[in-house]
Amino acid sequence: MTTTTSTAGAVPTAPRRPQNLWVEAGQRLLGNAAGRIGLTITLALLALALFIPIVMPYNPATDRNLRLRLVAPAWTLSADEREQRTLSRTDIPFGTDDLGRDIFTRVLHGTRISLTAGVLAVSLAVIVGSLLGLVAGFVGGWFDTVAVWIMDLMLAFPSILLAIVIVSVAGPSLFNALLAVSIVEIPIFGRIARSTVLSIREQEYITAARAVGVPSHSILFRHVLPNSLAPMMVQATLSIATAIINIAALGFLGLGAQPPQPEWGSMLAQARNFVGQGMWWYSTFPGLAIMITVLGFNLLGDGLRDALDPRLKR
Amino acid sequence: MAQYILRRLLGLIPVLLGIAFLVFMMLRLIPGDPATIMLGERSTDEQRINLRAQLGLDRPLFFNTTGEGNLFDSQYFSFMGRTLQGDLGTSIMRRTSVAEELKTFFPATLELTIAAMLIATTVGIITGVLSATRRGSLFDAGSMTFALVGVSMPIFWLGLMLQYLFAVNLGWLPISQRLSPDLSRGFQGITGLYTIDGLLRGRPEITLDALHHLLLPAVTLATVPMAIIARMTRSAMLEVLGQDYMRTARAKGLRDQVVVVRHALKNALLPVVTVIGLQLGLLLSGAILTETVFSWPGIGTWILNGILARDYPIVQGGILFVATVFVLVNLLVDLSYAWLDPRIRY
Numbered sequence: 047m048t049t050t051t052s053t054a055g056a057v058p059t060a061p062r063r064p065q066n067l068w069v070e071a072g073q074r075l076l077g078n079a080a081g082r083i084g085l086t087i088t089l090a091l092l093a094l095a096l097f098i099p100i101v102m103p104y105n106p107a108t109d110r111n112l113r114l115r116l117v118a119p120a121w122t123l124s125a126d127e128r129e130q131r132t133l134s135r136t137d138i139p140f141g142t143d144d145l146g147r148d149i150f151t152r153v154l155h156g157t158r159i160s161l162t163a164g165v166l167a168v169s170l171a172v173i174v175g176s177l178l179g180l181v182a183g184f185v186g187g188w189f190d191t192v193a194v195w196i197m198d199l200m201l202a203f204p205s206i207l208l209a210i211v212i213v214s215v216a217g218p219s220l221f222n223a224l225l226a227v228s229i230v231e232i233p234i235f236g237r238i239a240r241s242t243v244l245s246i247r248e249q250e251y252i253t254a255a256r257a258v259g260v261p262s263h264s265i266l267f268r269h270v271l272p273n274s275l276a277p278m279m280v281q282a283t284l285s286i287a288t289a290i291i292n293i294a295a296l297g298f299l300g301l302g303a304q305p306p307q308p309e310w311g312s313m314l315a316q317a318r319n320f321v322g323q324g325m326w327w328y329s330t331f332p333g334l335a336i337m338i339t340v341l342g343f344n345l346l347g348d349g350l351r352d353a354l355d356p357r358l359k360r
Numbered sequence: 361m362a363q364y365i366l367r368r369l370l371g372l373i374p375v376l377l378g379i380a381f382l383v384f385m386m387l388r389l390i391p392g393d394p395a396t397i398m399l400g401e402r403s404t405d406e407q408r409i410n411l412r413a414q415l416g417l418d419r420p421l422f423f424n425t426t427g428e429g430n431l432f433d434s435q436y437f438s439f440m441g442r443t444l445q446g447d448l449g450t451s452i453m454r455r456t457s458v459a460e461e462l463k464t465f466f467p468a469t470l471e472l473t474i475a476a477m478l479i480a481t482t483v484g485i486i487t488g489v490l491s492a493t494r495r496g497s498l499f500d501a502g503s504m505t506f507a508l509v510g511v512s513m514p515i516f517w518l519g520l521m522l523q524y525l526f527a528v529n530l531g532w533l534p535i536s537q538r539l540s541p542d543l544s545r546g547f548q549g550i551t552g553l554y555t556i557d558g559l560l561r562g563r564p565e566i567t568l569d570a571l572h573h574l575l576l577p578a579v580t581l582a583t584v585p586m587a588i589i590a591r592m593t594r595s596a597m598l599e600v601l602g603q604d605y606m607r608t609a610r611a612k613g614l615r616d617q618v619v620v621v622r623h624a625l626k627n628a629l630l631p632v633v634t635v636i637g638l639q640l641g642l643l644l645s646g647a648i649l650t651e652t653v654f655s656w657p658g659i660g661t662w663i664l665n666g667i668l669a670r671d672y673p674i675v676q677g678g679i680l681f682v683a684t685v686f687v688l689v690n691l692l693v694d695l696s697y698a699w700l701d702p703r704i705r706y
Contacts, residue, residue, distance in 0.1 A: 210667065333520065
C-alpha cells in the first residue's frame with residue numbers, strides 16, 4: 047500500500063523507475079510481522095529437515111533402549127533419579143517413549159517426514175489442479191462442465207473424510223496418505239486456475255496489449271501467468287499447512303505413516319495410550335511440533351497474501 | 361425465492377448421485393478380491409463365495425448383458441434401488457442392519473457437534489466484539505494471538521492435552537465416553553441425545569453426568585471454529601465501527617452498549633454467519649478425530665472401526681450418510697443468507 051501512495055505523490059516529471067514486482071513483494075512480506083515470523087519458522091524447519099539426518103543420523107527400526115522406558119524429560123527429574131539412570135540434566139529433553147526411544151530425536155527427524163509429505167502433496171495438487179483448471183477454462187464446452195462437476199463433487203465431501211475413503215481403499219501407508227491428501231486439494235487449485243483464466247481473458251489490459259501488437263505468447267507469459275501465480279502461491283502455502291495437519295491426522299487414526307517411522311501423527315497415536323497414566327511428555331512434544339509447523343505456514347501464507355495482493359488486505 | 365430453493369434442490373441430485381457412485385465404486389476399486397480382504401487369508405473358499413454372493417459381487421457391474429433376465433439386474437442398479445429405500449446393507453462383523461447402527465451412533469455425533477457449535481459461536485462472537493471495541497488493548501492482543509494459534513491447532517493433540525490436564529492431573533472431568541458406567545447401565549434413551557433424554561426420563565443426574573462428559577470433547581471440537589469466528593467477528597466489527605452512522609448513534613446520546621450490540625454487531629453479523637456456516641460442515645471432519653480421542657461412540661469412531669475391520673458395508677453406508685448431511689447443511693447455510701440479508705435476491 048505504501049508504495050502505491052508514494053508513486054501517486056511523486057512529482058510527475060520524474061517517474062520512478064519501475065521496480066521488479068517480486069522484489070517489491072518480498073519487501074512487503076518482510077515488512078509484515080506475520081510474514082516475518084512465518085518465514086523465520088518455515089526456514090528454520092526447512093534447515094532442520096535438511097541437516098538433521100546429516101548431523102544426527104537415526105535408524106528408527108533399531109533404535110530402542112528398554113532400560114529407559116517411559117522416562118520423563120531429564121530436566122524434570124530430581125538429581126537422585128537422574129543418577130539412578132546415569133542421565134545428565136541435558137539428556138532426553140523430551141523424555142522417552144514406551145520402547146525407550148528418545149522423543150527429542152524422533153520429533154526432530156519427524157520434521158523431514160512431515161515437511162516432505164506436505165510439500166509433495168501440495169506440489170502434486172498444484173500441478174494437476176492448475177493444469178485441469180487452465181485447460182477447462184481455456185477449452186470450455188463439455189470438458190469444462192465435466193471438470194467443474196467433478197471438482198464440485200470432491201468439494202462436497204468433508205476433506206478428511208474423502209482422504210479416509212481413499213486410504214481405506216488403497217491401504218494405510220505414509221505414501222497413500224500423501225496421495226489422498228493431495229487428491230483432496232486438487233479441486234481447490236483447479237478452481238483458482240480456472241477462474242484466473244476466465245477473468246483475465248476479458249481484462250482490458252489484455253485487449254490493450256493485443257491492440258499495441260504484443261504477441262500472444264508474450265501476453266500469456268507476461269500478463270496471464272503472473273496473475274495466476276500470486277493467488278496460487280498464497281493458496282499453496284496455506285494448503286501445505288492443511289496438508290501437514292491432515293497427513294498427521296491420518297497417521298493419528300492409524301491410516302498414515304506406520305510405526306516405527308518417527309511421523310508426528312503416528313507418534314501421537316502411540317502416545318494416546320499413555321495419557322491416562324500421566325505420561326504427559328510422550329504426547330506433548332510431537333503435537334507441539336505439528337502446531338508450530340502449521341502455524342509457521344499459516345503465518346507465511348497470510349503474509350504472502352498481503353504482500354502479493356494488496357487488494358485483498360483487510 | 362421458492363424458485364431458487366427448487367433450483368438448488370434439483371441441483372443436489374447430480375451431486376448426490378455422484379457421491380453414491382463414488383461410494384459404490386469404492387469396494388470395486390480395492391486391489392485384489394474384496395471378500396478375501398474382508399475375511400482374511402485364512403478363510404475357506406466357501407466363506408468367500410458366500411460373502412461375494414451376499415455383497416452381490418458375483419453379479420454384473422452395471423448392465424446385465426448375459427441375455428438372461430432384466431438388463432438392469434446388476435450390482436449398480438440394485439445398490440441404488442436399495443439405497444433409495446433406505447437399506448444400506450448389513451454389517452459383516454455384527455450381521456446387523458447398517459441403517460439401524462446409524463440410528464444408534466448418529467445422535468452421539470449430533471450432540472457433540474451441536475455443543476461444539478454453541479461454544480464456538482458464543483465464545484467466538486463475544487471475544488471478537490470485545491477485541492474490536494478494545495482495539496489495541498492487552499485483551500485484544502492476547503485473544504487474537506490465542507485465535508491465531510487456535511486456527512493452527514491439531515485438535516487430536518489438543519484433545520490429548522485437555523485429557524491429561526483436566527481428567528488425569530486435576531481429576532475434574534471424565535476422560536472418555538458419554539456417561540459413567542453405573543448410570544449408563546440399563547438407561548434407555550429416547551432421542552439419543554443424553555443431555556435431553558435425562559430430563560425427558562425425569563433423571564436429572566443423567567443430564568448432569570452427560571454434560572460433564574460432553575464438556576472436554578465439545579471444547580476440543582469447538583477450538584478451531586471458535587478461533588476463526590473470533591477473528592472474523594473482530595474484523596467485521598472494526599469495519600462497521602468506522603462507519604458514519606456509528607458516530608451518529610453516539611452523537612444522539614445512545615449508551616455505548618446499545619451502539620455496539622444493536623447498531624454495530626447486527627450489521628457485522630452477516631460475514632460472521634457465512635463463516636459459521638462454513639464451519640458447520642468442517643465440524644463433521646473434526647468430529648471423526650475428536651471422537652477417536654475421547655472414545656465417543658459416534659459416527660466417526662463407527663466409520664473408523666469399520667475401516668480398520670474392513671467392514672465395508674459400514675464404511676459405505678457411513679460415508680454416504682455423512683456426505684449427504686454435509687451437502688444438505690451447506691445448502692441450508694446458503695439459503696439462510698437470503699433470509700438474513702434482504703439485499704440478496706435470487
